[in-house]
Amino acid sequence: xxxxxxxxxxxxxxxxxxxxxxxxxxxxxxxxxxxxxxxxxxxxxxxxxxxxxxxxxxxxxxxxxxxxxxxxxxxxxxxxxxxxxxxxxxxxxxxxxxxxxxxxxxxxxxxxxxxxxxxxxxxxxxxxxxxxxxxxxxxxxxxxxxxxxxxxxxxxxxxxxxxxxxxxxxxxxxxxxxxxxxxxxxxxxxxxxxxxxxxxxxxxxxxxxxxxxxxxxxxxxxxxxxxxxxxxxxxxxxxxxxxxxxxxxxxxxxxxxxxxxxxxxxxxxxxxxxxxxxxxxxxxxxxxxxxxxxxxxxxxxxxxxxxxxxxxxxxxxxxxxxxxxxx
Amino acid sequence: xxxxxxxxxxxxxxxxxxxxxxxxxxxxxxxxxxxxxxxxxxxxxxxxxxxxxxxxxxxxxxxxxxxxxxxxxxxxxxxxxxxxxxxxxxxxxxxxxxxxxxxxxxxxxxxxxxxxxxxxxxxxxxxxxxxxxxxxxxxxxxxxxxxxxxxxxxxxxxxxxxxxxxxxxxxxxxxxxxxxxxxxxxxxxxxxxxxxxxxxxxxxxxxxxxxxxxxxxxxxxxxxxxxxxxxxxxxxxxxxxxxxxxxxxxxxxxxxxxxxxxxxxxxxxxxxxxxxxxxxxxxxxxxxxxxxxxxxxxxxxxxxxxxxxxxxxxxxxxxxxxxxxxxxxxxx
Numbered sequence: 001x002x003x004x005x006x007x008x009x010x011x012x013x014x015x016x017x018x019x020x021x022x023x024x025x026x027x028x029x030x031x032x033x034x035x036x037x038x039x040x041x042x043x044x045x046x047x048x049x050x051x052x053x054x055x056x057x058x059x060x061x062x063x064x065x066x067x068x069x070x071x072x073x074x075x076x077x078x079x080x081x082x083x084x085x086x087x088x089x090x091x092x093x094x095x096x097x098x099x100x101x102x103x104x105x106x107x108x109x110x111x112x113x114x115x116x117x118x119x120x121x122x123x124x125x126x127x128x129x130x131x132x133x134x135x136x137x138x139x140x141x142x143x144x145x146x147x148x149x150x151x152x153x154x155x156x157x158x159x160x161x162x163x164x165x166x167x168x169x170x171x172x173x174x175x176x177x178x179x180x181x182x183x184x185x186x187x188x189x190x191x192x193x194x195x196x197x198x199x200x201x202x203x204x205x206x207x208x209x210x211x212x213x214x215x216x217x218x219x220x221x222x223x224x225x226x227x228x229x230x231x232x233x234x235x236x237x238x239x240x241x242x243x244x245x246x247x248x249x250x251x252x253x254x255x256x257x258x259x260x261x262x263x264x265x266x267x268x269x270x271x272x273x274x275x276x277x278x279x280x281x282x283x284x285x286x287x288x289x290x291x292x293x294x295x296x297x298x299x300x301x302x303x304x305x306x307x308x309x310x311x312x313x314x315x316x317x318x319x320x321x322x323x324x325x326x327x
Numbered sequence: 328x329x330x331x332x333x334x335x336x337x338x339x340x341x342x343x344x345x346x347x348x349x350x351x352x353x354x355x356x357x358x359x360x361x362x363x364x365x366x367x368x369x370x371x372x373x374x375x376x377x378x379x380x381x382x383x384x385x386x387x388x389x390x391x392x393x394x395x396x397x398x399x400x401x402x403x404x405x406x407x408x409x410x411x412x413x414x415x416x417x418x419x420x421x422x423x424x425x426x427x428x429x430x431x432x433x434x435x436x437x438x439x440x441x442x443x444x445x446x447x448x449x450x451x452x453x454x455x456x457x458x459x460x461x462x463x464x465x466x467x468x469x470x471x472x473x474x475x476x477x478x479x480x481x482x483x484x485x486x487x488x489x490x491x492x493x494x495x496x497x498x499x500x501x502x503x504x505x506x507x508x509x510x511x512x513x514x515x516x517x518x519x520x521x522x523x524x525x526x527x528x529x530x531x532x533x534x535x536x537x538x539x540x541x542x543x544x545x546x547x548x549x550x551x552x553x554x555x556x557x558x559x560x561x562x563x564x565x566x567x568x569x570x571x572x573x574x575x576x577x578x579x580x581x582x583x584x585x586x587x588x589x590x591x592x593x594x595x596x597x598x599x600x601x602x603x604x605x606x607x608x609x610x611x612x613x614x615x616x617x618x619x620x621x622x623x624x625x626x627x628x629x630x631x632x633x634x635x636x637x638x639x640x641x642x643x644x645x646x647x648x649x650x651x652x653x654x655x656x657x658x659x
Contacts, residue, residue: 124639129646131596133400137583138639145632258402258460271454306468314453314461321452 019268019276019320023283026316030287034294043297048172050293055177057289060085060235062180062282064260065267066187067231069281070224072264073191075204075273076125076132078225080117081232081260083143085251088114088236090147093156093246100159111233117143118229122222140257151248158244166241176238183234187278200224204273232256262313263288268320287312347605349644350592354608357615364622372500379493381614382505383408383563383570385607387585388592389516390559392606393552395589398532398598399448399455401553403462404560404585407440408578410470411564413478416573420480429486434561440466441557445550455553463582471575478573490569505566512562516603525603528552532598587638588613593645 031046038045064081071078088110095106117139124135168175191197199220202210211217232251239250251257261271267284269276288309295305358374367373387404394401411433418432419425444462448455471477493503519525531538531545539545567577586596592609594601616637620630 124643128639128643130639130642131590133586133596134590134638134642137587138635141631141635141638145628145630145635147628148631149628258463262457262460265457271456301472303468303472306464307472308468310461310464310468313464314447314451314458317453317457318447318451325452 019323020280020283022319022323023267023280023287027283027287027290030290030294034290034297038294038297041298045294045297050297051172052169052174053293053296054286054289055172055174057292058282058285059174059176059180060239060254061256061259061263061288062177062184062285063231063235063238064256065263065281065285066180066184066278067228068260068264069187069267069269069276069278070191070200070231071132071228072261072269072271073200073204073273073276074221074224075207076221076224077136077261077271078121078228078232079133079136079257080121080140080143081228081235082251082255082257083140083147084114084117084229084232085236085239085256086147086246086248087117087143088233089240089243089250090151090155090246090248092237093158093240096156096158096162098157098159100161103159103162107237110237111230114229114233114236115226118226119222121229122225125225126218126221144252147248154243154245154247156240156246158240162241163244164241166238176241181282183231184278184282191277196220196223201274204270204275206274259288262309266313266316347593347602347608349641350605350608350612354612354615357612357619361615361619361622364619370500375500375502375506377615377618378506378509378611379503379570380618381611382503382509383566384581384585384588384614385509385610386512386559386566387563387581388588388606388610389512389603390556391585391589392516392592392594392601392603393528393555394455395586395594395596395606396532396598396601396603397528397549397552398535399549399552400459400586400596401444401556402456402459402582403440403444403466404556404563405578405581405583406463406466406470407437407557407560408564408567408581409575410466410578411437411561412568412573412577413470413474413575415486415564415568416478416480416482417474418480419483419486421483423483423485426483426485430565433565434558437557437559437561437564438554439557440560441554442550444557445553448553449546449549478575480573482568482573486565487569487572490566490571505570508562508566513604513607516607520603524548524551529599532600534599584613585610587634591638591641593641595645 035045044050064085068078068081091113092106092110095109096102121132121136121139124130124138125132128135130138165176170178191200199210199215200223202213202215203217203220207217210220235256236246236251240246243250263284264276264281265271265284266287267276267280267282269280291308291312292305295302295308361368361373361377365373367376387408391401391404414436415429415433418429440462444455444458447453447458489504489508491503493501493506496502520529527538527543528548528551531543531548535545563581564578571577588610589601589606590596590609591612592601592605592607594606594609613634616633617630620633625633
């Protein structure tokens with residue numbers, strides 16, 4: 001398929017001073033700067049523990065952000081992921097109930113539920129023409145209601161075998177991080193090399209034009225929402241395997257809804273849709289994780305982290321906007 | 328757009344902007360239902376208490392309306408409310424004499440945060456969703472960095488009067504100060520939206536390019552909308568601080584609640600549609616709904632689930648009546 005596509009049809013952002021290079025440049029700079037700062041206090045940032053820390057932090061956010069990228073590329077966004085992660089961790093852990101034999105059914109059930117929520121989001125956005133902000137906020141509130149009603153704390157139990165997913169590692173690299181990166185690779189392939197992936201960009205660029213060009217825009221939007229929710233479901237399963245049980249507020253406590261949007265936008269994807277990609281998103285996730293880890297090593301209070309994160313987000317997007325204007 | 332239709336402009340009759348009628352109908356139903364559900368609502372005092380509870384959200388809705396109708400978002404209001412309350416408590420620290428300068432300071436701080444939001448959005452061309460999300464993080468972090476983790480100090484009695492106390496009126500009983508303040512702000516907002524600046528704000532949300540080509544100061548007006556939103560958060564903080572006292576959670580989730588309220592009022596995300604009265608009616612509807620659910624013994628989990636279903640239904644209903652070609656994105 002990719003052979004038949006002319007260069008002009010490629011996602012436009014690749015020609016517009018690729019922000020991905022800038023993101024990874026910033027990441028390297030940050031790693032160097034962080035290493036120097038930590039070294040000045042007599043520590044080492046990128047030792048085994050540091051790398052492990054950065055990658056573990058990146059895994060859950062990375063999974064959510066990969067899905068969020070799909071939705072944002074179509075010009076929508078998904079605010080329901082944080083509650084969905086909590087819900088999925090519960091579904092997974094309660095279905096497994098400590099029984100290794102139930103792992104596969106539990107995973108399938110969790111992902112099916114996640115896909116159902118995504119389908120609901122997509123249908124409401126595409127068919128009822130509800131603004132994605134409101135539609136997913138509504139879904140988030142509904143899931144929150146269910147969680148508040150039924151749970152007060154952690155529930156369910158994950159079998160020991162399943163916990164290996166969260167804790168096993170090869171050298172300093174966690175297996176789960178590798179799986180996350182593999183998923184990112186798959187998403188990259190989907191977006192850059194397949195027809196439905198191109199349609200995502202087309203819909204995000206201009207939904208009307210895409211429709212007039214013969215793209216079934218409704219289907220594209222629904223697909224994006226389903227993929228996003230499934231990614232959130234995977235994040236929920238990963239967190240369940242880390243925690244050993246399901247926790248209703250595991251997604252919201254970490255603020256994965258706004259955090260994932262921040263990571264995507266930090267990675268150079270336009271919030272209005274149509275430009276960007278998964279490679280940048282992973283860079284954005286790694287930048288956020290590196291910032292966190294560096295501050296932890298430096299012993300900075302967590303409140304300062306929020307301030308820096310906010311400033312970094314605004315500055316990064318302002319720089320992207322300038323870059324686009326100059327062209 | 329109705330506002331650009333010359334025939335409808337000078338009408339004296341208070342016309343309802345589109346999307347206003349449904350929310351008013353729902354509000355009326357809820358108010359009547361309240362009278363049946365709870366004995367407290369058999370006299371005006373019950374409704375005044377409802378208004379008093381709803382006043383902060385309604386005032387926030389006015390500010391958020393300005394931003395949304397001109398095509399933006401303001402996600403920073405929740406953390407701004409928290410920040411204002413915490414700052415006021417720290418500065419006053421129980422000292423009655425400090426109230427006089429702290430209130431202007433709080434208002435000024437709100438306006439300043441709005442100004443920064445507006446300038447970054449309009450001059451650096453960062454989408455307002457991102458700007459105000461960043462501002463949310465900065466405010467959250469900065470305030471607790473400054474106070475060292477937990478809010479300290481206390482508000483003075485004078486500061487708390489506006490949110491807590493009232494004055495006696497024959498027939499009505501005690502009218503809270505916050506309701507009086509709310510009425511004044513409502514009148515001001517309606518007058519503002521009927522004037523040239525207000526109409527221009529709606530026009531920017533509808534078609535920014537047209538306003539720019541027509542010689543309108545798009546950047547300046549957009550920034551003004553953010554400043555007004557910041558100010559509304561400051562006023563809401565003064566009321567909430569008086570009403571609920573000092574806590575680090577006072578503004579939690581307010582940003583989403585107020586956007587829900589505005590959208591419930593039929594204001595379209597992306598700008599250009601909806602009236603400020605409807606936005607406030609949306610806020611009051613939301614509060615009335617919560618009160619009703621409370622009276623019916625439904626609380627906690629179901630409350631947010633009901634809220635979720637309602638906003639989706641309300642927006643789906645509004646969208647079904649809108650022509651198909653108005654589906655532009657509004658994320659600037």
